[in-house]
Amino acid sequence: MKFSWKLCFATILISLVTFSIGGYVLISALFQSTYEREIENAVEENQMFQYSFVAYWNTTVQDSKITKENIEKTANVMIQNSITVIN
Numbered sequence: 001m002k003f004s005w006k007l008c009f010a011t012i013l014i015s016l017v018t019f020s021i022g023g024y025v026l027i028s029a030l031f032q033s034t035y036e037r038e039i040e041n042a043v044e045e046n047q048m049f050q051y052s053f054v055a056y057w058n059t060t061v062q063d064s065k066i067t068k069e070n071i072e073k074t075a076n077v078m079i080q081n082s083i084t085v086i087n
Contacts, residue, residue, distance in 0.1 A: 052078070053075070053078065056078055057074055060074070060077075
């Protein structure tokens with residue numbers, strides 16, 4: 001095999017390996033940053049739901065006892081109110 005063919009295959013191989021590793025690193029970094037952003041958004045959404053639940057609980061529930069029935073009733077009313085707001 002001629003030296004020029006060896007040089008050509010070596011160049012192609014080095015280019016292939018370099019671009020493969022570079023692509024992997026870029027895709028991995030993009031996935032990681034997107035994943036972290038979605039986690040932050042989920043935490044913020046969860047906190048908003050908690051705050052709205054507590055605010056609704058404090059303004060509407062006269063009985064201050066925290067029971068499963070009171071929590072379910074409050075959550076169902078909040079769900080119904082959010083559905084009517086969306087529609």
